Amino acid sequence: MLITSLGTKRWILPKGNIEPGLTVRESTEFEAFEEAGVMGSLHANSIGSYTYEKVGEDEDLLHHVKVFPLKVTKVLDEYPHQVKRERQWMDPTEAIEAVDEPELKELIGKFAEQP
Numbered sequence: 001m002l003i004t005s006l007g008t009k010r011w012i013l014p015k016g017n018i019e020p021g022l023t024v025r026e027s028t029e030f031e032a033f034e035e036a037g038v039m040g041s042l043h044a045n046s047i048g049s050y051t052y053e054k055v056g057e058d059e060d061l062l063h064h065v066k067v068f069p070l071k072v073t074k075v076l077d078e079y080p081h082q083v084k085r086e087r088q089w090m091d092p093t094e095a096i097e098a099v100d101e102p103e104l105k106e107l108i109g110k111f112a113e114q115p
Helices: 024-036 092-098 102-113
Strands: 002-004 038-042 048-055 060-067 070-075
Touching: 024 038, 024 070, 048 102, 092 102
Parallel strands: none
Antiparallel strands: 038 070, 048 060
């Protein structure tokens, strides 16, 4: 599942900062719920990472994102960002075409090849 970013509306993975008081894994699960309205079982290990540049009013910031697979067991009709973002299930080929970041395209391709 991909979601749209808040600013540019480009297709991205649910992601965010590590929330105070939460582990990386807990923050990842929270962001999936908050931004995409999905819940499930998070894989123990990251499948990789990618970087992207976020252009801001004051400066451009380079962000480093670790990616964890989530086996979705519940898709919610109501969730915090439902009016702010679109969400869409895509097959790997569609997802690779939809995202902008070359490193993320590669991660999606590698993930799709796993058994």
